[in-house]
């Protein structure tokens with residue numbers, strides 16, 4: 180990807196947020212929003228699952244690696260939500276995402292809040308705390324999926 184293209188892409192991605200434009204206008208088509216959020220969830224899954232062998236004690240605990248993994252997770256966990264704007268119904272999401280926007284927002288907030296103790300444990304390098312926080316975050320993924328995902 181060349182630099183001018185990248186700069187244009189970054190501008191295109193951030194400008195609607197800066198302008199506070201509704202997220203539906205951010206994507207040309209509903210399918211684009213669906214693909215985007217599914218891609219974001221796949222990344223979240225990859226980086227969350229990467230912690231599993233550490234949690235299970237299958238690999239030695241590498242504090243720096245875990246902290247780096249969790250900081251990536253902190254960033255990508257903010258990505259899917261803007262792609263659930265009005266008019267982007269479908270994919271693996273249930274209709275209730277759009278009819279119970281408060282409930283869906285609460286489930287996002289719970290998930291994002293669960294990353295705080297995970298981040299703290301990763302920075303501290305405490306495996307027991309990390310394990311407890313990991314389980315808690317996993318439960319918040321599942322809680323949202325149970326209610327909002329097909």
Ligand code: HEC
Pocket residue numbers: 213216217218220221223224227269270271272273276283286287290316317319320321323324327328329
């Ligand atoms: C606030 C709700 C919510 C939370 C929290 C959440 N998800 Fe999801 N997730 C969804 C919804 C809704 C979909 C369906 C998206 C679609 O297909 O349009 C989904 C889809 C997915 C998918 C399938 C993507 C695809 O390719 O179709 C994966 C994998 C996934 N989530 C993993 C996770 C993981 C791992 C976590 C926690 C670390 C998590 N999710 C947290 C709501 C959530």
